[in-house]
């Protein structure tokens with residue numbers, strides 16, 4: 723049995739017996755049963771994938787309007803329920819759920835899943851979407867899919883989805899920070915133009 727807290731991005735050390743502290747990596751802790759439940763539930767969720775994406779984002783924007791402001795396409799939309807027919811929201815929801823699909827397909831290959839989520843975190847730095855908001859997506863995903871699964875929804879399945887999203891969010895955060903640091907160091911190491919910071923010689 724997996725416990726609720728087991729996969730909530732709790733870090734592990736990359737190796738032991740090191741004098742210098744090693745970077746901490748998030749771990750994906752899913753029991754065998756949770757893995758099976760996730761795969762089975764995904765087959766059902768997939769049938770309503772476009773609907774789930776739209777519901778997820780309308781709920782996200784309702785509960786956390788600050789997330790809507792990050793999206794160039796949606797920041798000026800006031801009528802959230804009008805978004806139910808938006809082709810742009812449908813397309814965005816499908817992109818996000820395709821990522822969830824790829825993640826579920828990689829639950830037994832944590833190295834591949836990590837690469838995928840790291841890259842996504844890096845791209846979110848470029849989108850100016852900060853990590854403090856990522857966890858809301860998992861919460862709204864669960865609210866959107868639980869009614870679809872009806873009596874198949876169970877605490878063990880819910881914990882499986884929570885653990886998977888917690889892991890994705892933790893790795894995305896890492897990717898975001900890596901990109902942030904990379905940009906900061908590339909700015910500080912950019913050579914100054916000859917005239918910068920100097921009085922012009924007359």
Ligand code: HEM
Nearest residue numbers: 789792793817818821842845849851855856859860890891
């Ligand atoms: C678990 C959390 C999240 C996942 C899995 C996720 C996934 C994705 C994916 C797959 C894309 C498509 C582009 C790409 O692959 O780089 C994307 C784009 C984007 N995401 Fe996220 N996202 C998450 C959270 C958020 C949050 C919370 C925000 C806003 C606060 C956000 C803002 C954006 C923006 C602005 C784009 C670019 C949209 C465009 O195409 O114009 N994301 N996201």
